[in-house]
Every structure is written in C-alpha cells, then in structure tokens.
Amino acid sequence: MSTYIVKRMTYMVLILLAASVLIFSLYALTPGDYISSNIKLSPERKAELRELYGLDKSVIERYLIWMKNALHGDFGYSLAQQKPVLALFNEYIWNSFLLAAVTTFLTWFIAVIIGVIAAYKQYSWFDTFVMIGIFAAMSVPSFFIGLFLIKLLAVDLKWLPPGSMMTTGSNATGLAYVKEVIQHMTLPVIVMTLLGVGSLTRYFRSNMIDVIKQDYIRTARAKGLKESKVLYTHALRNALLPAITLIGFELPSLFGGSLIIEKIFSWPGIGQLYMQSFSLRDYPLLMGFTMFIAILTVIGTLLSDVLYHIADPRVRLQ
DSSP states (O other), X not given: OHHHHHHHHHHHHHHHHHHHXXXXXXXXXXXXXXXXXXXXXXXXXXXXXXXXXXXXXXXXXXXXXXXXXXXXXXXXXXXXXXXXXXXXXXXXXXXXXXXXXXXXXXXXXXHHHXXXXXXXXXXXXXXXXXXXXXXXXXXXXXXXXXXXXXXIIIIISOOSOOXXXXXXXXXOOHHHHHHHHHHHHHHHHHHHHHHHHHHHHHHHHHHHHHHHTSHHHHHHHHTTXXXXXXXXXXXXXXXXXXXXXXXXXXXXXXXXXXHHHHHHTTOOSHHHHHHHHHHHTOHHHHHHHHHHHHHHHHHHHHHHHHHHHHHOTTSOOO
C-alpha cells in the first residue's frame, strides 16, 4: 500500500506540473487581460501596472514566477477584486462547499434508496415511474427548473426566498443566521438534487440488477434470510463498490461550485465568482481556481483507488 501511494504521488506531481503548464499557457496566451481591457485607465497607467505585476515579461518568465509563488501558497493577486486569490477562495469557496455537501448527501441517499427498490421491483409500476422521472429530470435544463421553482415557490406561493444567501440588510446571528441560510439554500439544493439524483439512481439500479442475479444472492435467500437483509446487507454492499470510483469526481465538485445554479439563485459561491472573472478577464483568479480544481481531481482519484481497495481487499494496488 505504502509503495503504491508513493508511486501515485510521484505521478500526481508530474500530472500537476503538466497541468500547470497547460493552464498557465492557456490564459497567458489569450488575447487581452484585465488591464488592457479597462477603458478607465490611461495608456501610461496601463504600462505602469503591467510592469508592476510583471505582465511585460515573457510567458516563460511569468510562468516560472507564478509557479514559484504557487509552491509557497501564493496563487497571485486578483486585479478585478483587489484581493489575493487565496483570500477570495476562503471567502467564497465555503459557501459553494455548503451547497454542494448538502446536495451530495441528499442525492446519494435518495438515489440509493430509489435505485434499490426500483431494481428489486424491476418492470413494476414503481420502476416505470422512476425511469420516466429519471429521463425527465435529465432532459430538462437546470436553468429552466431553477426559474420554474423560483416562480412557483418564491413568487407565487412565497414559501421560500428567491435567491442570495441572506436577506438584504439582515444582521442575523446564531440560530437566526442558520435558519436564514437554510431557507435561502433550500431552492438551489432542490434543483441540484433533482439534476443529480436521476443519473445516479439509474447507475445504482443497473448495479443492483446485476448483483441480484448473482449466485450468492440466491444462496442467501435459500438460507432463509430476510429479504431486507439480503438486499441491504449482501446485495447493496457489492452494488456500491463501483460507485466508489465516482468519489474522484465528487471531491472537485464539492469545492468547484455550480456555475449555472449559483448564477440563477445569486448564491455567493466560487462558481459565480469564476463566471464574473471570465467577463472581467481576471486571469490570476482563473488560473488559481483551475489549478485548485486540478489538484482536487488527482487527490480524488487517488482517494477512490485507496477506498476501493479497502472496501474490496481482492483488488490489488500495484
């Protein structure tokens, strides 16, 4: 295990090094930047700022400086926001993490339950209803569902606030603050859960159908075990094994934010900040965030491999 982890860590360093070159080159070679596109600045002031932030140097020199600073935990300075990139991450990323963590828990919880029941009652009316709902959820665009729920639950019925994380001008603290945040995050969580639960339910359903047909499931039933124990102790445990590989993609999504959902509901997360940075050509923030997602992706891949080995010792890590 230790040898495998050391080997994978070496590969991760090489992958991240290649990713850093690609990410930096992509943004550095893109025409224009925040300074050159700012019409409020005079040519003299633009030249002064470009020299101050090292934008007058060659791409290779700028990459080496950026990489050196990144290794020391400095991903640059956001010219548009006038703050260090890491300070902006700390300010916005936890809002996205809160939204994504709650959504991920609900999505997996609902998908596992519905997937198991649909597989057990294959071709029943419940299974048919689930499959229709899955395809309907996967075919409707996220912005349409979001705007529809805002119109229905926020505007017409006035059950929930239409967006943002707090009510404008609110100074709530303690439990009142928690309650207000929960109310504001309910709508985006509903939309994100509806979008995610469809494909995941289909995944669990197909895995459960394959596992239920195995010989050891028939043996467990022949021993007289209760059907609930057969399903949730024997079948579900093995059906969940392939899903461990999805953890590698879940980790970046927890911190990556949802670009469309955060924009629709004005949620102050990293996804909305990322979209704003595109329009402002705030490349230091874009490079830092993209590199951060790349780091989370390789860590998530390693974590999924290790967890798969722990869950199924028959899998050897080489």
